Amino acid sequence: QKEVEQNSGPLSVPEGAIASLNCTYSDRGSQSFFWYRQYSGKSPELIMSIYSNGDKEDGRFTAQLNKASQYVSLLIRDSQPSDSATYLCAVNRDGTGFQKLVFGTGTRLLVSP
């Protein structure tokens, strides 16, 4: 079992729709969770962080965390073509005081005009 799993996609949504990206992780002790956006040929850019169960909203983005189910998701409302990118889920490794992260392989999102 991979430490962090994401569906590779592509996930295709029309402009204006809600895009839902999912991630599961295996380490029950993980405490911090991050979503990064990566455009083709570019480096990952942080878009959301979440540390507690529940929802966290920032503009059009909502991160959802369920530690009991070891599940974290990212919702993008009113999707725009500029949201087309690969979204990486990252989870800290339990017991590492240095905050090493484990990354999923990413979900490719395509937003069509």
Place this chain on the structure above:
Amino acid sequence: DVKVTQSSRYLVKRTGEKVFLECVQDMDHENMFWYRQDPGLGLRLIYFSYDVKMKEKGDIPEGYSVSREKKERFSLILESASTNQTSMYLCASSPSPDRGYQPQHFGDGTRLSIL
């Protein structure tokens, strides 16, 4: 804003060469990381450093070494470059865990080709 700067965006080297990739951050972060990113494999941690002159192996350290002589600079060294080290290399930094859970911030990456 956090600024992580990698010395080269693109680099072409020959097999057997010793290759240096440089990374500098301007936020006084304690932690620095080197990853490589390959299609289908995602980001894999090569080495990280949590303080000056301190380093720890990541998941794929073989064929690499690192140096951190100053807090702001973290270098990745390919001792004898091989074609299987052709990849995108990403440097990242983050504050000490003493400041709470913090994300890592990435540089622009170096696309390295070994011929």
